Amino acid sequence: MEQIERIAEMEKILRNAKPILSELRTAIDNYRSIEEDIQKLDAYYGSEDWWKDLEADETGILPEDLLRGVLSQDEVYDLLEEQMDIIREMQEICDIDILEVE
Numbered sequence: 001m002e003q004i005e006r007i008a009e010m011e012k013i014l015r016n017a018k019p020i021l022s023e024l025r026t027a028i029d030n031y032r033s034i035e036e037d038i039q040k041l042d043a044y045y046g047s048e049d050w051w052k053d054l055e056a057d058e059t060g061i062l063p064e065d066l067l068r069g070v071l072s073q074d075e076v077y078d079l080l081e082e083q084m085d086i087i088r089e090m091q092e093i094c095d096i097d098i099l100e101v102e
Contacts, residue, residue: 038083045076 044050054071056062069075 038080041070041076042080044070045080 050071053062057068057071062068
């Protein structure tokens, strides 16, 4: 019975892992499609243009219906920090000794 239980357990792992890895692949592809845009946002955040835009917002020059979350220091900062946290976590995952995987 040990053999049957082992095969059943490994089959369960295989069936659980396949869709998760597929989702991870999709998430990686999606991230790569916006990576340059996030770099542009990072360069904009705190730049001279950003400060000018913030001043325009604070003086009421910008249209009221304009979305302006990008002028919120917290929202952009939080997004960039989340990106860095995810990158660090992925680096930890990738630091597994390749011999352990093969």
